[in-house]
Amino acid sequence: MSGMSLRGRLLLWMLVPAGVMSAAMVTEAYVSARSLVGEIHDKQLVSTALGISEYVVGSTGDLLPTDILALMTSSSGERIYYRVTGPDRSFLTGHVDLPMFSGSIPEEGGVPVFFDAVYRGEKIRLVSLSMLVAERDINGWVTVQVAQTREVRDRLTREAVVRAILRLSITIGLAVFCAWIGITRGLAPLEVLGGAIKRRSYDDLRKIRHEMPAEISDVVNELNRLLERLKDSIKASQAFISNAAHQLRTPLAEIQAQSELALREVRDASDRDNLEKIVESTRKSTRLANQLLSLATVRPETRGGLTDAKQVDLNDLAARVVLDWVQRQKGKSTDIGLEKSASPALIHGDPVFLQELVNNLIDNAIEYGLEDVRITVRISVDHATAILEVEDNGPGIPLPDRAQVVDRFVRLPGSKGSGCGLGLSIVREIAEWHNAGISLHDGPQGTGLCVRIAFPDIRITGN
Ligand SMILES: Nc1ncnc2c1ncn2[C@@H]1O[C@H](COP(=O)(O)OP(=O)(O)OP(=O)(O)O)[C@@H](O)[C@H]1O
Numbered sequence: 161m162s163g164m165s166l167r168g169r170l171l172l173w174m175l176v177p178a179g180v181m182s183a184a185m186v187t188e189a190y191v192s193a194r195s196l197v198g199e200i201h202d203k204q205l206v207s208t209a210l211g212i213s214e215y216v217v218g219s220t221g222d223l224l225p226t227d228i229l230a231l232m233t234s235s236s237g238e239r240i241y242y243r244v245t246g247p248d249r250s251f252l253t254g255h256v257d258l259p260m261f262s263g264s265i266p267e268e269g270g271v272p273v274f275f276d277a278v279y280r281g282e283k284i285r286l287v288s289l290s291m292l293v294a295e296r297d298i299n300g301w302v303t304v305q306v307a308q309t310r311e312v313r314d315r316l317t318r319e320a321v322v323r324a325i326l327r328l329s330i331t332i333g334l335a336v337f338c339a340w341i342g343i344t345r346g347l348a349p350l351e352v353l354g355g356a357i358k359r360r361s362y363d364d365l366r367k368i369r370h371e372m373p374a375e376i377s378d379v380v381n382e383l384n385r386l387l388e389r390l391k392d393s394i395k396a397s398q399a400f401i402s403n404a405a406h407q408l409r410t411p412l413a414e415i416q417a418q419s420e421l422a423l424r425e426v427r428d429a430s431d432r433d434n435l436e437k438i439v440e441s442t443r444k445s446t447r448l449a450n451q452l453l454s455l456a457t458v459r460p461e462t463r464g465g466l467t468d469a470k471q472v473d474l475n476d477l478a479a480r481v482v483l484d485w486v487q488r489q490k491g492k493s494t495d496i497g498l499e500k501s502a503s504p505a506l507i508h509g510d511p512v513f514l515q516e517l518v519n520n521l522i523d524n525a526i527e528y529g530l531e532d533v534r535i536t537v538r539i540s541v542d543h544a545t546a547i548l549e550v551e552d553n554g555p556g557i558p559l560p561d562r563a564q565v566v567d568r569f570v571r572l573p574g575s576k577g578s579g580c581g582l583g584l585s586i587v588r589e590i591a592e593w594h595n596a597g598i599s600l601h602d603g604p605q606g607t608g609l610c611v612r613i614a615f616p617d618i619r620i621t622g623n
């Protein structure tokens with residue numbers, strides 16, 4: 161029962177009592193129709209018996225003429241048989257083989273006794289009427305027995321029951337139909353609510369604001385309270401990560417500064433080696449702390465929408481980042497190119513995070529690219545979207561792995577370097593924050609990787 165649908169449950173609660181009630185009503189209809197029809201027919205039977213007895217006694221035992229019999233019984237529509245017996249049960253007239261009433265005849269005359277029997281293969285209803293006659297030829301008890309077939313009375317009873325069943329079926333059918341419509345309409349808000357929850361993204365913890373019937377609104381209120389608590393708890397853990405990362409950065413910077421200082425003064429080769437390892441580990445830890453800080457601040461629970469975002473031209477932003485990388489890669493065989501769009505690629509965004517996005521992509525292209533890697537940062541405008549692409553001619557990422565590399569802490573087996581697998585997930589978070597879509601493609605000529613971020617262009621979308 162617990163897994164049963166609400167609709168099924170309500171209908172069950174309606175149909176079971178209605179079924180029991182219907183059975184009782186049909187039984188009642190049968191019993192009352194049977195007794196009413198029986199009573200009317202029994203009365204006719206008695207009056208026929210009285211008529212026959214009067215005739216028989218009056219004519220001292222003559223057979224009743226068929227036209228008189230027909231007249232007496234025409235109203236009932238049943239076939240009539242009769243038999244008259246004189247004192248000592250001697251046969252006087254009528255149908256000799258009619259079953260006899262075997263019970264005791266009442267002392268006083270004129271009291272009809274009814275009984276059922278089978279005659280000539282048909283069910284019949286009989287009445288036995290005895291009276292004391294003191295005439296010349298007959299002196300003693302004369303019994304008139306009149307039998308009637310049961311066809312009409314059974315048919316009338318059956319018809320009454322069928323009518324009752326029909327009436328009840330129509331009533332119940334109508335009630336179920338109305339209930340079904342009522343339940344469907346009543347449950348519609350629940351379906352709306354389910355759809356709204358289903359459509360929500362995992363990071364949308366806003367209150368549910370749908371108008372709900374009173375019975376459901378309690379559940380929705382509780383759900384909203386839960387969402388609120390969840391939001392607070394996620395906020396608290398994000399704040400903790402951000403604080404911890406923030407706190408870590410200062411001592412890490414100190415260690416790095418101190419070890420770099422020491423590195424300059426140490427002459428011993430093995431000490432230098434150890435110190436270089438310390439510097440490298442500190443650099444990695446600082447990067448991780450920065451990445452965690454980025455992730456914590458870009459999370460939807462902490463950032464609270466893009467309300468104070470600036471208008472950014474992706475061309476200018478990309479130019480700054482590329483210039484920065486070109487300077488950093490001086491003396492290496494890295495080739496970083498920029499392809500700007502013909503018209504400005506204007507978006508609403510946070511320049512610091514957008515720079516971080518491009519940085520992560522260029523960092524990956526260099527890290528996983530070939531010895532003399534060629535990287536292209538391309539900006540284009542296509543209808544309502546401003547597109548940023550970072551393309552390299554490295555080994556690329558196999559198609560089946562593309563969906564998961566954007567998740568946190570995912571690195572492909574055998575990857576170079578010492579990253580933790582956070583770069584692309586930061587890129588995705590920043591893109592999603594800007595309502596941008598991220599997709600991974602093959603690079604030029606089918607080799608390498610091209611990461612494409614499609615932003616809504618503010619001139620067209622107006623946001
Ligand atoms: N341009 C690329 N070419 C080839 N493989 C790449 C490229 N960019 C990312 N990958 C693969 O995707 C994985 C995930 O990249 P991601 O930037 O998220 O993490 P990471 O670079 O390993 O670590 P982190 O960026 O945190 O230092 C990488 O480990 C690498 O295997």
Ligand SMILES: [Mg+2]
Nearest residue numbers: 524579583584
């Ligand atoms: Mg990376």
